Amino acid sequence: MNLLRKLSVVAVLSLGLSGCAGVAFIGTGAPGSSGLYAQTTSNSFINEQTKLGSKSGESCITSILGLVTTGDAGVNETAKKAGISRVTHIDQKLTNIIGVYATYCVVVYGD
Numbered sequence: 001m002n003l004l005r006k007l008s009v010v011a012v013l014s015l016g017l018s019g020c021a022g023v024a025f026i027g028t029g030a031p032g033s034s035g036l037y038a039q040t041t042s043n044s045f046i047n048e049q050t051k052l053g054s055k056s057g058e059s060c061i062t063s064i065l066g067l068v069t070t071g072d073a074g075v076n077e078t079a080k081k082a083g084i085s086r087v088t089h090i091d092q093k094l095t096n097i098i099g100v101y102a103t104y105c106v107v108v109y110g111d
Contacts, residue, residue, distance in 0.1 A: 054111055056084075085110070
């Protein structure tokens, strides 16, 4: 019985440290996450022949424990706030700290 109890504790701790806050960003296209700490960036070229553009804008979503998530990181809204009418490039950034606090940001470039 003692072994079963220890295995149960290990299983609960593993799930608890798996990055609950980062779970809020599954399906967003956010770059990889981890249980302890993650800080990653990825990008999406709209057209690889195009320059980044003269303007850029950034919008973020914040999550606490994967329970409370707020913000708007939509490309359309980000471009509108930055005065961009033609998007040429999009970067995505994810930060996840022990699954307690996470941010997902979109950086939009264009003219």
